[in-house]
Amino acid sequence: MKIAYLDPFSGASGDMMLGAIVHAGLPLKTLRDELKKLAVADYTLTAGQVQRGGITATKVEVKPKRRTRGHDPEHRHHNLPEILHVIEHARLPESDKRQAGAVFQRLAEAEGRVHGCPPEKIHFHEVGAVDAIVDIVGSVIGLRLLGIERVVCGPIRTGMGFVTCAHGRLPVPAPATAELIKGFPTVGTDVEGELTTPTGAALLTTLADAFGPRPLMTVTAVGYGAGTAVRETPPNVLRLFVGDVATEAEATEESDEVLVIEANLDDITGEIIGYVLDRLFAAGALDAFLIPIHMKKNRPGVILQAIVEPGNAPAIEQIILTETSTFGIRRTRASRRKLRRESVDVVTRYGKIRVKVGHMGKTLVHAAPEYEDCRRAAAEAGVPLKHVYDAALDAFRRR
Numbered sequence: 001m002k003i004a005y006l007d008p009f010s011g012a013s014g015d016m017m018l019g020a021i022v023h024a025g026l027p028l029k030t031l032r033d034e035l036k037k038l039a040v041a042d043y044t045l046t047a048g049q050v051q052r053g054g055i056t057a058t059k060v061e062v063k064p065k066r067r068t069r070g071h072d073p074e075h076r077h078h079n080l081p082e083i084l085h086v087i088e089h090a091r092l093p094e095s096d097k098r099q100a101g102a103v104f105q106r107l108a109e110a111e112g113r114v115h116g117c118p119p120e121k122i123h124f125h126e127v128g129a130v131d132a133i134v135d136i137v138g139s140v141i142g143l144r145l146l147g148i149e150r151v152v153c154g155p156i157r158t159g160m161g162f163v164t165c166a167h168g169r170l171p172v173p174a175p176a177t178a179e180l181i182k183g184f185p186t187v188g189t190d191v192e193g194e195l196t197t198p199t200g201a202a203l204l205t206t207l208a209d210a211f212g213p214r215p216l217m218t219v220t221a222v223g224y225g226a227g228t229a230v231r232e233t234p235p236n237v238l239r240l241f242v243g244d245v246a247t248e249a250e251a252t253e254e255s256d257e258v259l260v261i262e263a264n265l266d267d268i269t270g271e272i273i274g275y276v277l278d279r280l281f282a283a284g285a286l287d288a289f290l291i292p293i294h295m296k297k298n299r300p301g302v303i304l305q306a307i308v309e310p311g312n313a314p315a316i317e318q319i320i321l322t323e324t325s326t327f328g329i330r331r332t333r334a335s336r337r338k339l340r341r342e343s344v345d346v347v348t349r350y351g352k353i354r355v356k357v358g359h360m361g362k363t364l365v366h367a368a369p370e371y372e373d374c375r376r377a378a379a380e381a382g383v384p385l386k387h388v389y390d391a392a393l394d395a396f397r398r399r
Contacts, residue, residue, distance in 0.1 A: 002242070003215070003245060005217070005240070006240055007241065008154060008155075008204060009154070010157065010227075011156075011197075012197070012203065012238045013199055016237065018139055018225060019059055019223075019225025019237075020225030020240035021139065022223070022225075023057060023224050024223025031045070031145070037091035038087075038133075039089060039090060040086060040134065043065060045061075046061050052227075052230065052235040053236070054232075055224055059226040079123055080105070080120050080122060081120060087101050087137065096144060104202075107199070113179050143207065151207050151209050153208035154211070154213070155186060157186070157187045158172065158181070159189055159193045160191065161193060182314055183310040183312070183314060184205050185211045185212075185310075191234065210257055218244045220243045223239070256336055258286065258334055259307075259333055260306075260307055260331070261316055261330070262330050263329045263330070265302050265324055266295045266300070273302070276320070279319050279323065280316060285306045287306070291303040291305060304320065313331070348391040350378070353369055369393060
């Protein structure tokens with residue numbers, strides 16, 4: 001499996017991402033040819049070698065060609081529906097359009113939370129300019145052309161001080177960036193200025209499959225993408241490692257990071273707890289459950305625990321804090337190692353049943369019939385549920 005590890009030790013932006021991809025081996029002409037499938041014209045895409053803190057890096061620049069009196073196309077405002085329309089009608093693979101659209105959707109939602117309006121009403125200013133559209137779509141295209149199947153990212157670093165943008169002088173990280181990095185590993189630094197831009201934050205948090213240290217891999221290429229600011233420490237570059245997982249087990253298993261969010265409860269009714277669990281699952285919790293405990297003052301209670309992807313943490317926390325009687329929650333970051341999963345259809349005398357299959361390397365470890373399929377088949381045939389389970393497993397073994 002070919003993977004990319006993004007190392008934002010000095011932050012990230014759209015042009016830094018594109019530069020790292022080109023520096024890692026993607027020919028600029030190939031990228032230009034793919035971008036021609038996007039209905040955005042009147043710009044030039046260039047790339048050149050620059051020095052940033054003693055490191056040779058690639059600086060990619062997107063420059064509008066045409067300037068009319070009284071109107072600068074680089075600063076034309078775009079809203080989310082316009083941008084999504086351009087992406088949707090591009091002659092690109094559906095996976096590219098889906099990922100690029102998701103990046104802009106996250107940007108719009110973050111800006112909307114900052115400015116108090118729906119995402120569809122956001123006018124993007126810098127983010128909606130031609131260069132950002134090319135940066136975002138180009139980054140998605142570039143990772144595909146490099147053959148990347150999985151993206152892992154290190155902690156996102158932010159600077160300090162203030163940044164000047166279309167809305168005035170704002171604190172660093174910019175409010176939209178702060179919204180985008182919620183629920184993800186971040187590190188604050190004492191570097192003056194904006195290290196991670198909203199575009200960079202949206203790219204990292206949307207495209208990365210997992211966050212953490214660089215995994216066990218055989219590195220085949222390293223790319224450095226340069227930002228505009230010139231400083232010695234830290235060098236203003238985004239580093240990209242490209243390589244293959246080092247072992248067959250790594251290639252055929254999955255791993256990621258999740259948040260475990262929990263609260264102790266001793267004064268809440270069963271009806272409310274049941275309702276809260278339903279809401280947690282509806283909000284995207286990977287799992288949610290109760291653990292019986294003995295609390296202070298000899299009260300019986302429970303731990304309400306939810307396992308969530310980092311990006312869903314704010315919504316899950318809000319449900320727990322508003323729907324239960326707790327005054328606080330605990331958060332713990334945990335890594336998960338998972339079997340490679342697939343779903344197999346088998347035919348039994350009770351009908352078609354799906355079976356979940358888990359592999360470790362080439363070894364079959366688990367096979368479990370889908371409960372809902374078995375429940376439906378048992379009800380329709382008027383037989384015990386365990387008979388359907390047994391029939392499904394027998395059919396799976398005889399394949």
